[in-house]
Amino acid sequence: MYVHSTKGDNTTRYPALDQMTDNPFHLWEDHSKNSSTISLASGFLSDEQFYIIFLFIIYASQIINNFTIIANSLCIAVFVKLGFSEPSNISLTALAVCDFTMAVLSTWSNLCFWMTYHNVQLPFHSANVSYLISGVQWAYLSTTVAWITAFISLERCLCILVPLKVRRLITPKGTFIAMLIIILLTFCPSFFTYIRYKFVWEFNPYLNRTILNTTPVNSEFAILFEKISIAIFGVLQPLLAFSIALICTVLLVVQLRKISSWRMSAMSAKSQRVQTEENPAASSSAAEASISKKDERLVRMVVAIAIIFILSYFPTCIILLCYVVFDEFNLFGVYRRLYIVSGLIITAGQPLSGSVNILIYYKMASKFRSVFRRLVRLDRQKQKRHELK
Template identity: 50%
Template sequence: MDPEKVEARDSSERIVTTVVPLQIWTHQTINPPLLVLEPGLLSDEQFDIISWILVIIVQIISISGLVTNILSIIVFTRLGFSEASNISLTALAMCDLACMIFSMWTNLCYLPVFRDSSLPFNVHTVKFLTGAGLWAHIVRTAAWITAFISFERCLCILVPLKVKRLITPRTTLIAMLVISMFTVGPYIFMHLRFHFSWVFYPHLNATIFDIVVINSKHLILSEQIIMVLCGLIQPVLAFAIVVTCTVFLIVQLKKISSWRKSVTSAKNQKQNSEDKSAPTNTGTGTSISQKEERLVRMVVVIATTFIVCFIPTCVAAMFDDSFYEGTYRRIFAILILINFLGGSVSGSVNIFIYYNMASKYRLGLRRLLRLDNEK
């Protein structure tokens, strides 16, 4: 295809192919369109300094998260998948691992030294389809897996006698696959409108690897629906489910703690006249085994960490195009970097939560790292 021509079909199809953006990132041109703004809240120097600081922090955390999630996947694989919770936690670790990889690549593209260098591709557009776009979809996958784990723990408290039949390893695996298709699947439709192609720019006398956009009313409508579904409904709904389940679990943990204290007090008072065994079911749904209680506490910590780190993503999802196409582009770009920071932190700290709150995981990790003397 001649890069200087525009491919057009008959007007009944209303399909026109154009190349975006019209400016590329080289020394001969201005900075990337997303980062070159009208005079606003941040100057070029201030924006570059903040970008450098955030990118370096995110890269360090992402590298550590890369290592910790690989260790978690190995440990959970050695522990086996006879327990449903191991399957969901392994899927969460795999999502976090993928997020670390795409986060490192996307943040590298934000560095002024990298984005302003003479590269044979358009950093801004290629970065979106190969890094930021995939990262956003996988982060939503991790959000829904966290929501599933939190909801599963709620069922363990509400229906402790039925949850083993409802949440089996098989149903958990199916749920992980459905969540993945629900969150990552729409990304495939983006490639119906966006295609990689070599594009010739006459003002640079160079052919650059860029993205070709097909403007069709049907594809535009599909893209708008996907953006509303994936950009707004999915993250906000997952966030709401995690928050609701976490609040419920915290309340129930307080009830369980009070119940255990009352049972212990009653045993101490009547230990000479009554049986010392504590009741196992109060009929209120708040009595669970100590093993389940520890798992619930671990899920609460994981969910709370996710809530804190996921807030910037939900905030960014609530803004429309006018926010990042106008004077506030720099603020939006900083918010995007904060999103990467929150996602990296959330995906990196889980290993410490598992290690401190799950005895089997702690033992498995110590054996993997040979921290215990083998007999």
């Protein structure tokens, strides 16, 4: 994995292609000039532990990615058929597109790591190159998902708390603009990473050819810029979105209970009145009860989406904090193995929320369920079975 050049007591390691070595993961071993640091870092994950965890996460992650790609493809198709006259359809479509893209990026990363493990000879360093091509973009896109989820929770929370004021502001056009702003402020800063890291062509003496690799830019400006951008776009933004989603979810749960109590009291009062045809006031009360029931289903759906997101995104917040607090917790640091394993864990766990959203939509949204059944022709198959009987 490395070409060693020794001068006196100093040993310099030059990255070479991992495919030509006995240990394909030598690149991911903890390396430092401090022997005590090496011992500490190596004590966290031995070679055998690292390989087992690595392979397990890779295969588990890809199973989730496959389901996420299929599920969100169907979600996008259903929302397109439903149209975008409702603001919620626009935000949910944006969420599905982001989840789909994250699954594709994660699939590419898994493929690169898999090729690294199996010593596939390529004209580029698969593990390092995938970090800049898909790994960084995936991380920032997860922030985009966080903000879209926070926006959906906030929009539904305001619609329930102050419906008369918010419904004038939250329009399809306004929601579309909000989605563009979220993408601009969360995903586009991912390209700042290329100030700190860059692609380089390096000669590999084992293959006797030049391969594409990545290397950090060690200038003071690049290092300072990376720390500031990571602190703002990688930590503060996700944590703020996470907090907004959490607060709005709590408020929605509280309001949901109030709505349920109101519906029960309204239905109880209705039962003591005259029949609807003879009493117009009773008809109005029934309509209000029906509307509140519809709002309740939508609130339940948003709460379910937010809770699943919060549970799946919490490990990401912890890892981002570790990245900022510990200088050696990065792709080229002493704790490189822990960084890689942690990254693989969140790339496997976080898309889980995107893969189960389709089940929430199908269970709680009648329009979505109806269009979905027509899209996959479930109703037609059910009708054929009925005719055969």
